[in-house]
Amino acid sequence: MKEKIDRKLEAKSIKPTAMRQLILEYLMESRNAVSLADLEDKFDYADRSTLFRTLKTFEKHKLIHCIEDGTGSQKYAVCLDACEVDHEDFHVHFLCEKCHQTYCLYDVEVPAIKLPSGFTPEAINLIVKGVCHACR
Template sequence: MDEQKLENRNIKPTPIRILVLRTLLNSSVALSLSDIEMVLERADKATLYRTLKTFEEKKLIHSIDDGTGAVKYAICEENCECKPQDQHIHFHCVKCKETYCLSHAKIPQTKVPSGFKADSVNMVYRGTCASCS
């Protein structure tokens, strides 16, 4: 199943890629490179970084700038192409410091001025998550 997810995005399934994918799939929150390093203690940081970049380039995952200074990563929806119309809102809890994908809440479409071309968009709510409230 995990191997098929990789193959569907033209990513060669290797043991480390399968481990990183499973780590992301099993998480209810977005994970940073450091978070993944803690789960996969024996994995090389450079290999993890390259794996995440490959996943992102192939649109298997998306990156999130939640304002904390550490980029977070989460699994994309099945047919996501990471275009502005595909992207959703994220929520960063100021108490537990976790970042959640609000996949059901798409970012509103906004017209940009003539001559401008948006490649990505980012919207993060900050507050207290349900667990911390």
């Protein structure tokens, strides 16, 4: 596990500090998207700005992607290994309205949308809200 984490960091040319290893481990273990508040909760001894900047570093190096699920707080999830090339996360996200967890549904593709003329699409953000398997 440790080696896997270091390998991932190294692959994206991120210096593997202790904090970064811990945060990446947590991100990889959690099956849902993680918010800054989640990290603060988990790593209460670490500073918020450190966690924040770590996330930003990971994001810049395309190790994780940011999800805007409409709750106002941004969440992050590790990118699939396959998504090295085109980073765009063209998958659907699911927000559970009970537990407020955000899931990456990697298998669900975003359908093509036909826009009125004049609108040039560049990205699509599709969030399905409802109840997840754990909450029903």
